[in-house]
Amino acid sequence: xxxxxxxxxxxxxxxADDPDMCDLVREYVGMMPRRMEQMTxxxxxxxxxxxxxxxxxxxxxxxxYGFPILTDKAGKLEHFLHDMTGDDLAEADxxxxxxxxxxxxxxx
Amino acid sequence: MKQDLNNDTDDKRHSVLVIDDxxxxxxxxxxxxxxxxxxxxxxxxxxxxxxxxxxxSPSLILLDLDMPDMDGFxxxxxxxxxxxxxxxxxxxxxxxxxxxxxxxxxxxxxVDYVTKPFDLMELRVRLRAxxxxxxxxxxxxxxxxxDGLTGLWNxxxxxxxxxxxxxxxxxxxxxxxxxxxxxxxxxxxxxxxGHPAGDAVLQSFAKLIKRECRASDIPCRYGGEEFALIMPxxxxxxxxxxxxxxxxxLAALSxxxxxxxxxxxxxxxxxxxxxxxxxxxxxxxxxxxxLYRSKKGxxxxxxxxxxxSGNMVEASAKAA
Numbered sequence: 001x002x003x004x005x006x007x008x009x010x011x012x013x014x015x016a017d018d019p020d021m022c023d024l025v026r027e028y029v030g031m032m033p034r035r036m037e038q039m040t041x042x043x044x045x046x047x048x049x050x051x052x053x054x055x056x057x058x059x060x061x062x063x064x065y066g067f068p069i070l071t072d073k074a075g076k077l078e079h080f081l082h083d084m085t086g087d088d089l090a091e092a093d094x095x096x097x098x099x100x101x102x103x104x105x106x107x108x
Numbered sequence: 109m110k111q112d113l114n115n116d117t118d119d120k121r122h123s124v125l126v127i128d129d130x131x132x133x134x135x136x137x138x139x140x141x142x143x144x145x146x147x148x149x150x151x152x153x154x155x156x157x158x159x160x161x162x163x164x165s166p167s168l169i170l171l172d173l174d175m176p177d178m179d180g181f182x183x184x185x186x187x188x189x190x191x192x193x194x195x196x197x198x199x200x201x202x203x204x205x206x207x208x209x210x211x212x213x214x215x216x217x218x219v220d221y222v223t224k225p226f227d228l229m230e231l232r233v234r235l236r237a238x239x240x241x242x243x244x245x246x247x248x249x250x251x252x253x254x255d256g257l258t259g260l261w262n263x264x265x266x267x268x269x270x271x272x273x274x275x276x277x278x279x280x281x282x283x284x285x286x287x288x289x290x291x292x293x294x295x296x297x298x299x300x301x302g303h304p305a306g307d308a309v310l311q312s313f314a315k316l317i318k319r320e321c322r323a324s325d326i327p328c329r330y331g332g333e334e335f336a337l338i339m340p341x342x343x344x345x346x347x348x349x350x351x352x353x354x355x356x357x358l359a360a361l362s363x364x365x366x367x368x369x370x371x372x373x374x375x376x377x378x379x380x381x382x383x384x385x386x387x388x389x390x391x392x393x394x395x396x397x398x399l400y401r402s403k404k405g406x407x408x409x410x411x412x413x414x415x416x417s418g419n420m421v422e423a424s425a426k427a428a
Contacts, residue, residue, distance in 0.1 A: 020139055020140075020142070021139060024135060024136065024139050027135070028132060028135075053176060056174055056203060057129070057130045057132065059203050059224070060130055060132075060133060060172075060202075060203040060224040060225065061130055061132035061133055061136065061224075061225070062225065063224070063225020063226075064132075064133070064136045064140075064224070064225045064226065065132070065136065068225070071224075071225050075203075
């Protein structure tokens with residue numbers, strides 16, 4: 001696989017050099033476009049519970065795969081969605097975009 | 109509790125059930141706990157997790173709290189509330205960090221709480237600690253059912269298992285036999301050669317029963333010089349055959365502490381090859397009477413009856 005370490009935009013896993021983890025991390029990163037699609041779909045169709053669940057799962061798994069920033073951003077979105085009083089998910093736009101941005105930069 | 113008298117927990121491989129709705133977490137745990145001496149079972153929702161816990165009796169459960177449909181709190185509640193899996197230790201592995209969530213989880217019976225994202229070393233040592241504690245609890249429960257002198261199951265265990273075997277016989281009509289053994293003139297061994305010699309006889313006889321019975325049989329020290337052997341799935345004819353072999357082998361043993369004195373045993377057997385409506389107490393009383401017949405008949409013999417008819421039965425010709 002081509003190395004991504006030269007690109008400062010990309011977020012490398014803390015376990016990129018761990019032989020026990022590299023295949024797993026690659027698989028995790030490989031599934032990220034699908035996750036982003038699911039989150040975007042939930043966001044655009046105002047499905048708050050679904051978005052909370054997706055964010056919650058990324059929060060729980062991100063750090064374990066060596067992406068603490070993913071846990072941080074997913075946790076912020078989940079927290080915001082839990083606390084928001086209105087019904088329009090557009091209120092969470094900033095947190096949502098921040099999470100998508102991190103997801104798009106993950107690299108094994 | 110484990111039903112194996114030779115249970116050894118030192119190098120035991122544990123199974124750990126992970127209940128978590130995230131496949132990422134399952135994959136991660138599979139990879140991260142590969143070095144541990146455990147087999148991982150996986151459930152993606154609470155209901156499936158409960159079913160696996162009941163069916164496979166894992167050594168430990170790692171439980172997520174925030175799951176759709178049935179959350180981890182509900183799983184804990186059901187698990188601890190009358191489920192046959194209620195004594196399986198549970199470590200909560202959750203992204204919920206609030207003290208209130210931890211308090212509720214511990215109140216519901218969790219033994220530990222690890223937050224996600226988890227530190228690998230921390231999870232490993234907590235897992236090992238919980239498994240060690242679970243082994244100790246198992247061992248204590250087991251010791252409470254084992255006779256200290258002979259290593260056979262004790263009377264309390266006999267009472268538990270006998271009732272369970274009778275109910276199994278009643279439900280499914282499976283053959284069942286029980287034997288009571290009484291070492292002949294045992295008091296005179298103690299009186300003549302001392303208690304260490306008497307203890308050696310009890311221990312040797314226990315070894316002999318253990319060696320001769322099948323893994324599914326339940327050998328117990330019933331009290332003093334009396335022993336009992338529950339033989340599930342065994343008709344009285346076959347039970348008599350086994351007991352006769354035990355009797356013969358005992359009579360052939362030589363005893364370093366008293367070479368001039370042989371040891372013999374009288375045995376009463378009762379059993380059935382079909383479902384019978386006899387209470388556990390009545391069945392034992394009938395067995396005791398057959399044992400008395402063996403004593404009365406001159407000792408060093410086996411008497412066996414069909415528990416329903418009361419008719420004497422002969423040993424089967426085949427090897428059991």
